Amino acid sequence: MANLLYRLGRLAARRAWIVLVGWIVVLGLAGGAYAAFGGTLASSFSIPGTETERVSDELAAAMPDLAGATATVVFTTDGDAFTEAQESAIADLLDEVDAVDGVAATSNPFDTDAERDEQAQQLADAQAQIDAAQAQIDAGQQQLDAAIAQAQAAGAYDAAKAQFDAQQATIDEGQAALDAQAQQVADGQTLLDAASEIQTVSDDGTAAVGTIAFTEDQYSLSSDLKTQIAAMLDDAGIDGVQVTYSATIAESIDGLIGVGEIVGVIIAALVLVVMLRAFLPAVTPLITSLIGVGVGVAGAMAFSGVVDMASVTPVLGLMLGLAVGIDYALFILNRHRRQLLAGMAVPESIGLANGTSGNAVVFAGTTVIVALLALNVTGIPFLGVMGTVGAICVAIAVLVAITLTPALLGIMKLRVLGRRARTRIGHPDHAPYTPKPMRTGRAMLQAGIAVVALLVIAIPALSMRLGLPDGSSASTDSTQYKAYTTVAEKFGAGMNGTLLVVATFPEAVADDDQTSTEADIVTTLMAQDGVVAAAPVAVSDDGTIFAFQVVPAEGPSSESTEQLVYDLRGLSPLDGDVQLGVAGTTTANIDVSAKIADALPVYLVVVIGLSLLIMILVFRSILVPVIATAGYVLSLFAALGSVTAIYQWGWLSAIFGVHDPGPVLSFAPIIIMGVLFGLAMDYQLFLVSGMREAYAHGMKARSAVVAGLRNGRAVVTAAAIIMVSVFGGFVFSEMSMIRPLGFGMAIGVLFDAFVVRMVLTPALLHLFGNAAWWLPRWLDRILPDVDVEGAALERTHPLHVG
Incomplete structure (x- = not known):
C-alpha cells in the first residue's frame, strides 16, 4: 500500500491540474445528482419490530384515515378573546389548506369547540x-x-x-x-x-389549536408539501392573530450551515495559519475538506429519494467530512514540510509523504469507516444509514487527501513553506535527537490525576436518560417551540404528547353496544395514574378495533409519560381477550430510545473488540492496545457524563443554549461512541507509532515515549483543536438535534486527545517501560506485518537533497 500511495502521490503532483479539475467535476456531478434525484428527509424515526409499529400497521389496515401524518397549528391573539372576524379568517385559512393536494383533512378548533358544547347540551x-x-x-x-x-x-x-x-x-x-x-x-x-380536558379553544379564548391531517405518513411527506403549507400559514396575515405550527411542518435542514459552523471552520483556519505560518499551506486542508465534504454529502443526499434518510444524516456526514478532511490533509502536509526542511526534493517529498503519512491516513480512515459501518450491527435502520453515510464521507475525505492534497502540494512547490522556513532548508536543527525520559513520580501523578478527573466527569452518565427531542428543545424563536409552549401553557403539557390507544376485540361489537364499550374502556384508561383525559377517535367498519386519544399529565419526553405508556401496555389483555396497544409519535420515540439503549452495550463490545484487534495488529503489543482501549472508554464516558450534565441536568445551560433540559438525544451516545473510537485510534496511531518506531530503532523504552510524544504532539494538537472547533461549531446549530451530537464529539475529542493520548498514555507507557512492547512469540509469528507508517518505503527512499 505504501508503495502504491508513493506512486500515486508523485503522479498527482505531476498531473496536478488534471486532478484538481477532476475533483471539481465530481463535485459538480454530485451536486447535480442531488438536485435531480434527492428526496425527502424524515424528521421522525422508526424501527421495525417495535410495538408502536405493530399497532400502527394494524390501525392503518383497519382505518387508513388515521395512518397519515398530523400537524398542529396554533392560533394566538394579542391578549383578547378571538373575535368573530378572526374566527372566520382562521376557518378560511384552514379551508384553503384543506384544498391542497396531499392534505386529507383539517379541523377548525372553533367548530370542534362548538360541537363539544352542542353535545353537552344534547x-x-x-x-x-x-x-x-x-x-x-x-x-x-x-x-x-x-x-x-x-x-x-x-x-x-x-x-x-x-x-x-x-x-x-x-x-x-x-x-x-x-x-x-x-x-x-x-x-x-x-x-x-x-374528554373535558381535551380542548381546542383555551378557557380565556386567546388560543386555539387546529390540526392538519395528511394523506402520507411522516416518512413519505414531501418537503415541497411541507414548504407549501408552511408558506400558507406564514403568509396568513390575520389581524391580531399569530400563527405557529408543529415540527411536522417546520422540521427541515435549512439550518445545515449556520453561524456556529462557519465560526468553527474559521477557528480551524486560524489554527492552521498559526501552526504552518504561511497562507497557502493553511488553506490547502480547507480546500480539500470542503471539496470532499461537498462530494460526500451531496452524493449521499442524491440517494435520499430511494433510501429512508433522517434529516440529521447529512449533518453527521458534514461534521465528519469537514473534521477528518482537514486533519488528514494536515497529516500529509506536515510530513511533506518536515521532509522539505530536512532537504528532500519536492517531487520525492510529495511521494514519500503520501506513502508514509498517506498510508497512516488510509489506515486511520479505515478505522473510522469500520466503526461507523458497525452501526449496522445494531439492527436499527436509520442508525445504519447514518453510519453508512458518515463512512462514505470519511472514505471520500481519505481519497481526496491522498490525491488532491499531493496535487495541490505539486502546484505550490516550495511555497508550502513560509519565506523564513525556506531559508532554513537542510539546517541541522531538523536532525533527530534522544530526549530524557520523564520522571517516574511525575508519570504516576499524571496517570492518577487523568484517571480520577475523567471518572469524576463521567459520574452524570450514570443517570443518563435517552429520548428524542420534542418542540421544547427547538430554538426559542422557532415556530415549533412557540407552538409547543403555547399548547403547554394554555391546554396542558400532555396535549403535546397525546397517545393513541387501540383496543382490538376478538369478535365484532354490535353498533348498539359500541358507545357503552367505549365508555367502559375510557373508564379503565382514566383510572390509570398520569391520564388527564381520554376520548374515542374512531371504530373500524367491522366493529373489532376501537381507537382512543389519551392525554398524559406531562409532556412527551417526561418520565411519567414513558411510564404511562408501559402501564397502558401492561393492561393488555382487558377482560381476558381484548388486546390493548399504544401508538403515536410519543410512543414511537419511546420505543426508538429503548431499542437504542438495548443496542448500546452490544455496540460497545464490538467497538472495544475492534480496538484491541486493530491496536495489537498495528503496535504488536498487548499492553499498548489495552491502554489505548481503556483510555477510549474513559474519554467516552467522560464525554457522555458531560452531555448528560448539560443537556439533561441543565448545567451551564445559558452558555450552551439549553433552555429546556430533557433526556439526552437517544442516538447521540452510540454515534459519539463510534466516531470517538475512530478518532481515538487516529490519535493513538499518530502519537504511539512514533514511540514504537523510536523504540524499534534502539532507543530506550522510556526515552522513546518522550521522543514519540514530542515528534507527534504538535500535529496531533493542531488536528485535535481543529476537530474540536469543527464539532464545536455545531453545538450552536439551528437544528436542535445536532447540538448534543456536536458537543459530545467535541468534548470527547478534547478529553481523548489532550488527556488520554497526551497525558495518560505516555505516563502509563513510561511506567510499564519495556513491558509495554511485549508480545508473545507465537502471536508475533502469526500476525501480519502492518507497516502503517510506511517505514519500509522510507528505508528504500533515503533523503535526496533538492
Whole structure:
C-alpha cells in the first residue's frame, strides 16, 4: 500500500491540474445528482419490530384515515378573546389548506369547540327528557299500585288481574326502554367528562389549536408539501392573530450551515495559519475538506429519494467530512514540510509523504469507516444509514487527501513553506535527537490525576436518560417551540404528547353496544395514574378495533409519560381477550430510545473488540492496545457524563443554549461512541507509532515515549483543536438535534486527545517501560506485518537533497 500511495502521490503532483479539475467535476456531478434525484428527509424515526409499529400497521389496515401524518397549528391573539372576524379568517385559512393536494383533512378548533358544547347540551336535554319520562312512569306506577290496592280491598282484583298485568307490562317496557336511554346518556356523559380536558379553544379564548391531517405518513411527506403549507400559514396575515405550527411542518435542514459552523471552520483556519505560518499551506486542508465534504454529502443526499434518510444524516456526514478532511490533509502536509526542511526534493517529498503519512491516513480512515459501518450491527435502520453515510464521507475525505492534497502540494512547490522556513532548508536543527525520559513520580501523578478527573466527569452518565427531542428543545424563536409552549401553557403539557390507544376485540361489537364499550374502556384508561383525559377517535367498519386519544399529565419526553405508556401496555389483555396497544409519535420515540439503549452495550463490545484487534495488529503489543482501549472508554464516558450534565441536568445551560433540559438525544451516545473510537485510534496511531518506531530503532523504552510524544504532539494538537472547533461549531446549530451530537464529539475529542493520548498514555507507557512492547512469540509469528507508517518505503527512499 505504501508503495502504491508513493506512486500515486508523485503522479498527482505531476498531473496536478488534471486532478484538481477532476475533483471539481465530481463535485459538480454530485451536486447535480442531488438536485435531480434527492428526496425527502424524515424528521421522525422508526424501527421495525417495535410495538408502536405493530399497532400502527394494524390501525392503518383497519382505518387508513388515521395512518397519515398530523400537524398542529396554533392560533394566538394579542391578549383578547378571538373575535368573530378572526374566527372566520382562521376557518378560511384552514379551508384553503384543506384544498391542497396531499392534505386529507383539517379541523377548525372553533367548530370542534362548538360541537363539544352542542353535545353537552344534547346530553343535558336528553337527561331532562329522561327525568320527565321517569316522573311519568313513576306516576303511572303509583296510579296502578293504587288501583290494584283499591281492587283488592273491594274483592274485584281477580276479575281485573289481566288488565292490571297488561298495564304493568306496559310500564315495565317503558321503564326498560328508559333505562336503556339513560344508560346511553350516562355513557355519553362518561365520555364527555373524560374528554373535558381535551380542548381546542383555551378557557380565556386567546388560543386555539387546529390540526392538519395528511394523506402520507411522516416518512413519505414531501418537503415541497411541507414548504407549501408552511408558506400558507406564514403568509396568513390575520389581524391580531399569530400563527405557529408543529415540527411536522417546520422540521427541515435549512439550518445545515449556520453561524456556529462557519465560526468553527474559521477557528480551524486560524489554527492552521498559526501552526504552518504561511497562507497557502493553511488553506490547502480547507480546500480539500470542503471539496470532499461537498462530494460526500451531496452524493449521499442524491440517494435520499430511494433510501429512508433522517434529516440529521447529512449533518453527521458534514461534521465528519469537514473534521477528518482537514486533519488528514494536515497529516500529509506536515510530513511533506518536515521532509522539505530536512532537504528532500519536492517531487520525492510529495511521494514519500503520501506513502508514509498517506498510508497512516488510509489506515486511520479505515478505522473510522469500520466503526461507523458497525452501526449496522445494531439492527436499527436509520442508525445504519447514518453510519453508512458518515463512512462514505470519511472514505471520500481519505481519497481526496491522498490525491488532491499531493496535487495541490505539486502546484505550490516550495511555497508550502513560509519565506523564513525556506531559508532554513537542510539546517541541522531538523536532525533527530534522544530526549530524557520523564520522571517516574511525575508519570504516576499524571496517570492518577487523568484517571480520577475523567471518572469524576463521567459520574452524570450514570443517570443518563435517552429520548428524542420534542418542540421544547427547538430554538426559542422557532415556530415549533412557540407552538409547543403555547399548547403547554394554555391546554396542558400532555396535549403535546397525546397517545393513541387501540383496543382490538376478538369478535365484532354490535353498533348498539359500541358507545357503552367505549365508555367502559375510557373508564379503565382514566383510572390509570398520569391520564388527564381520554376520548374515542374512531371504530373500524367491522366493529373489532376501537381507537382512543389519551392525554398524559406531562409532556412527551417526561418520565411519567414513558411510564404511562408501559402501564397502558401492561393492561393488555382487558377482560381476558381484548388486546390493548399504544401508538403515536410519543410512543414511537419511546420505543426508538429503548431499542437504542438495548443496542448500546452490544455496540460497545464490538467497538472495544475492534480496538484491541486493530491496536495489537498495528503496535504488536498487548499492553499498548489495552491502554489505548481503556483510555477510549474513559474519554467516552467522560464525554457522555458531560452531555448528560448539560443537556439533561441543565448545567451551564445559558452558555450552551439549553433552555429546556430533557433526556439526552437517544442516538447521540452510540454515534459519539463510534466516531470517538475512530478518532481515538487516529490519535493513538499518530502519537504511539512514533514511540514504537523510536523504540524499534534502539532507543530506550522510556526515552522513546518522550521522543514519540514530542515528534507527534504538535500535529496531533493542531488536528485535535481543529476537530474540536469543527464539532464545536455545531453545538450552536439551528437544528436542535445536532447540538448534543456536536458537543459530545467535541468534548470527547478534547478529553481523548489532550488527556488520554497526551497525558495518560505516555505516563502509563513510561511506567510499564519495556513491558509495554511485549508480545508473545507465537502471536508475533502469526500476525501480519502492518507497516502503517510506511517505514519500509522510507528505508528504500533515503533523503535526496533538492
